[in-house]
Amino acid sequence: MAMADVAFLLTIAAFFAVCVLYIRGCDRIIRRAEESDAPGEVAR
Amino acid sequence: MSSATWLQFLVFAALLGATAPLLGRYMAAVYSDERRAPGDRFVLPVERLVYRVCRVDAAREQRWTVYGYSLLGFSVVSFLVVYGLQRLQGSLPFNPQELGAVVPHLSFNTAVSFMTNTNWQSYGGETTMSHLTQMIGLTVQNFVSAAAGMAVMAALIRGLARRRASTIGNFWVDLSRTTLRILLPLSFVFALLLVSQGVIQNLHGPTTAHTLEGATQTIAQGPAASQVAIKQLGTNGGGFFNVNSAHPFENSTPFNDYLELYAILIIPFALAFMYGRMLGDRRQGRAVFVIMFVIWAALSVTAMGLEGGGNPRLTALGIDQSTTSEQAGGNMEGKEIRFGTGASALWAVSTTGTSNGSVNSMHDSYTPLGGMVPLSHIMLGEVSPGGVGVGLNGLLIMVILSVFIAGLMVGRTPEYLGKKVQAVEMKMVVLYVLAMPVALLGFAAASVILKSAYTVNNPGPHGLSEILYAFTSASNNNGSAFAGLTTATDWYDTTLGLAMLVGRFFLIIPVLAIAGSMARKQPAPPSAGTFPTHTPLFGGVVIGVTLIVAGLTFFPALALGPIVEHLSL
Numbered sequence: 333m334a335m336a337d338v339a340f341l342l343t344i345a346a347f348f349a350v351c352v353l354y355i356r357g358c359d360r361i362i363r364r365a366e367e368s369d370a371p372g373e374v375a376r
Numbered sequence: 377m378s379s380a381t382w383l384q385f386l387v388f389a390a391l392l393g394a395t396a397p398l399l400g401r402y403m404a405a406v407y408s409d410e411r412r413a414p415g416d417r418f419v420l421p422v423e424r425l426v427y428r429v430c431r432v433d434a435a436r437e438q439r440w441t442v443y444g445y446s447l448l449g450f451s452v453v454s455f456l457v458v459y460g461l462q463r464l465q466g467s468l469p470f471n472p473q474e475l476g477a478v479v480p481h482l483s484f485n486t487a488v489s490f491m492t493n494t495n496w497q498s499y500g501g502e503t504t505m506s507h508l509t510q511m512i513g514l515t516v517q518n519f520v521s522a523a524a525g526m527a528v529m530a531a532l533i534r535g536l537a538r539r540r541a542s543t544i545g546n547f548w549v550d551l552s553r554t555t556l557r558i559l560l561p562l563s564f565v566f567a568l569l570l571v572s573q574g575v576i577q578n579l580h581g582p583t584t585a586h587t588l589e590g591a592t593q594t595i596a597q598g599p600a601a602s603q604v605a606i607k608q609l610g611t612n613g614g615g616f617f618n619v620n621s622a623h624p625f626e627n628s629t630p631f632n633d634y635l636e637l638y639a640i641l642i643i644p645f646a647l648a649f650m651y652g653r654m655l656g657d658r659r660q661g662r663a664v665f666v667i668m669f670v671i672w673a674a675l676s677v678t679a680m681g682l683e684g685g686g687n688p689r690l691t692a693l694g695i696d697q698s699t700t701s702e703q704a705g706g707n708m709e710g711k712e713i714r715f716g717t718g719a720s721a722l723w724a725v726s727t728t729g730t731s732n733g734s735v736n737s738m739h740d741s742y743t744p745l746g747g748m749v750p751l752s753h754i755m756l757g758e759v760s761p762g763g764v765g766v767g768l769n770g771l772l773i774m775v776i777l778s779v780f781i782a783g784l785m786v787g788r789t790p791e792y793l794g795k796k797v798q799a800v801e802m803k804m805v806v807l808y809v810l811a812m813p814v815a816l817l818g819f820a821a822a823s824v825i826l827k828s829a830y831t832v833n834n835p836g837p838h839g840l841s842e843i844l845y846a847f848t849s850a851s852n853n854n855g856s857a858f859a860g861l862t863t864a865t866d867w868y869d870t871t872l873g874l875a876m877l878v879g880r881f882f883l884i885i886p887v888l889a890i891a892g893s894m895a896r897k898q899p900a901p902p903s904a905g906t907f908p909t910h911t912p913l914f915g916g917v918v919i920g921v922t923l924i925v926a927g928l929t930f931f932p933a934l935a936l937g938p939i940v941e942h943l944s945l
Contacts (some may be wrong), residue, residue: 336465336480343484348452348872351881355444358804358889365800367898 377677377684378699385680387633388722392645399642400649407530407550407654419556423643426552437543440892444529444885446547447524451491451881454517458487461513462505472581478504490517492880493525493763495607495614495733495855496761496872498528500866502617503595507579514614515603519563522610523554525765528884529647530554531563532769533654535891536793540763540898544891557819558643559610566639567605573635574628577601579873587898599627605808611763613733613855621736622712623722633719640732642762645669647768655793659910664771667915670920671760675753679721682746688945700864710741721746728753733761733855740842742857744945747858751845754852755924755930757812763853767928769887772920773808775909776801776890778921782914784909792909794899801893804886811882813929815875816851819843820933823871831862837944841937871911 405413413419426432438446443721462478465471478486482498489496490513490573498499501510527550534544569579580597587593598872600616604626607614617623630673652661684706686697699705699716706717720737727734728750739747759771780797783790790797832839836858845858850872857863863872908914 338479340459340484343870343874344452344488347877347881348448351448351885352445353888354882354885355441356446357427358807358885359892361803362800362889362893365798365893370700376851 377683378705379893380699381680381684381716383723384634384700384718385676387812388637389669391638392641393669396642396645396665399646399829400651401653403558403643403646403650404653406553407503407533407545407650411532411549411553413553413557417563420945423552426556427548427703428836430546431546432546433741434546434549437545438546439542440535440888440895443544443547444888446882447888448881449552450520450547453485454520455489458490458509458513458517459483459666461484461509465506465509468506468508470508470511470579472507472579475504475505475506478509481866481869482864485873486514488873488876489925490514490612490614491878492765492853493520493521493610493612493731494850494853494876494880495612495616496850496876497614497620497733497855497856498869498872500618501615502582502598505596510603510616511599515606518603518606518610518612518614519555519559520551522606522612522764523551523765524881525769525884525921526554526558526647527551527765528887529768530654532662532772532887532891533651535893535895537655538895539564541895544888544895559606562609562639562643562834563605565604566609566635567601569635570601570604573632574624575601575604575632576625597625598636605639606634607734608636609643609734609764611640611644611730611767613727613731613734615734619735621634621734623737627736630714630719633715633723636734637719637723637726640726641672641761642736643764644730644767647763647764652769657793657910660793663915664768664775666755666912667771668759668761668767670915671919672725673731675749675760676722676725679725679742679746679749680718681722682743682749683711683717685743687743694809707741707746709745710738712736721749724750726751727856728854728866729756729758729762729765729767730762733849733857735856737843738859739820739856744838744841744938744942747841748934748942751841751848751858751938752855752926752930752934754848754854754856755934756926758852758854760924764818765805766883769883771922773805773887773890774922774925775918777805777809777925778914778918779795779907779909780805781921782917786907788905788907791906794902794906795894795897796900801890804890804893808886809881809925811886812851812879815878816847817933818927819851819871819875820847823847823867826867831865831868833860833862837941840933841941844849844933844937846872847875851879855877898900 462483466476531544583595623629648665652658704716711720757770779792780790842861
């Protein structure tokens with residue numbers, strides 16, 4: 333395996349790690365908004 | 377525009393309008409919560425087998441975060457498979473040309489390209505990829521990357537339709553049902569139709585032929601029809617051959633051309649009707665369809681008119697560019713005679729509105745304003761009618777933004793489908809709207825500044841258009857190329873790959889977040905204060921907002937490229 337292969341595989345790993353953080357960040361924004369609203373029953 | 381071109385366009389538009397509702401009805405059944413759809417008797421056993429083998433609990437629904445993680449995990453595996461196939465193809469079977477391993481930067485670009493449904497090609501298919509890589513790597517991604525986009529769309533619609541729900545579906549179920557019930561059956565039928573028109577389908581290596589002039593010609597062959605079918609239906613666009621749909625083995629006759637054009641547009645337009653049915657309010661679906669149709673039709677007629685009018689410089693020299701029985705007429709540089717300017721321009725507008733990267737003419741050879749039309753169409757965010765799934769997502773984001781702006785203008789709380797559009801949704805909309813332009817303009821600017829990356833063959837405004845088009849295409853996951861720019865370099869393969877990643881996942885994540893947020897809300901019943909979102913007025917607002925957002929973002933760049941080039945003619 334060439335060094336270039338390692339570099340590109342690390343790049344893709346880093347990008348998807350950022351995506352995971354992005355999801356968590358968005359989820360945090362939504363949860364904060366929900367907590368500030370009145371609590372409601374979730375049916376599903 | 378000739379009368380024949382008008383007639384072709386009107387018949388084609390009528391055919392789309394007549395058949396899209398039927399497919400929309402079927403797809404609504406596929407994504408319904410009841411999970412009952414025509415063909416259950418045959419497909420359900422296969423579907424259950426897939427779930428059993430993959431250990432998927434089909435009855436278990438997912439929160440938006442889990443749905444997103446599932447998509448990311450699936451995409452990582454897809455990347456690794458396609459990357460590995462390219463790097464190892466020299467040692468693998470179905471390689472009659474004995475092609476060696478694809479170099480790392482091109483493998484990265486291609487794996488990202490097909491995993492993100494972009495299908496940008498920095499390679500020539502027949503001279504770079506073995507049959508195995510084309511079939512197991514690229515064609516499979518044509519199916520599953522399109523299915524993943526449609527799955528996200530289904531999740532968003534559920535989020536808008538459901539009340540006080542914490543889940544938006546199951547990614548693995550949506551992925552499986554989309555592939556098995558929509559894309560595979562349509563592709564099978566469509567591939568047979570293509571073969572009937574002369575598109576090739578075999579596992580042969582290249583054939584050597586001797587021309588009448590005595591020259592030797594190498595004619596590439598392979599399993600083209602099966603790839604072309606899904607490349608159009610899945611709005612992928614990655615060609616089996618280097619010149620894509622301009623190649624007679626991919627797109628043989630004018631009828632074949634319209635058949636493929638129909639395949640490109642039918643699912644995206646049908647999704648609008650599916651949307652209305654899933655919401656239980658068909659007026660919303662019709663409104664979305666009209667918005668998509670108006671933008672697509674207006675740009676199609678504009679591009680066909682500009683290309684049909686010919687090159688102004690040649691007109692000034694007194695050269696006859698009119699359509700007659702002896703010549704196709706118009707600006708024919710870079711176009712196939714069997715298609716002419718009308719079918720070529722219609723194809724260019726349709727593919728750039730659907731995230732389909734296939735081309736049947738070279739956009740680089742269009743008149744400056746004619747070439748600006750497909751470029752601008754991608755810059756609108758590919759919402760008219762949009763790629764399978766992701767296009768409807770983009771349009772619904774624009775609808776939510778329009779609701780918010782309209783609400784501010786009239787002093788009402790913004791609501792869509794009875795659900796309040798609040799700060800959290802608007803934060804996600806802003807993240808969605810900003811991600812693509814940042815990647816597009818940032819990488820394009822860096823390419824212009826870094827002289828080492830400046831490998832355009834045409835300096836000046838046209839060269840800027842070439843660079844701009846490349847990153848517009850990549851960051852919108854379109855995949856078509858303006859051509860004229862040498863992109864098979866370390867710089868372009870890497871940066872275009874990164875632009876594709878941003879354009880796919882940094883847009884999908886906010887969409888899923890909006891789905892999750894909206895799903896939890898309880899809609900309010902319509903009242904006198906409700907702003908209707910199915911009227912022509914609201915449709916006009918959405919079209920206006922879409923044009924203004926894209927115009928404010930990209931007009932300066934367009935002014936320096938195609939507009940300056942047109943003024944200098």
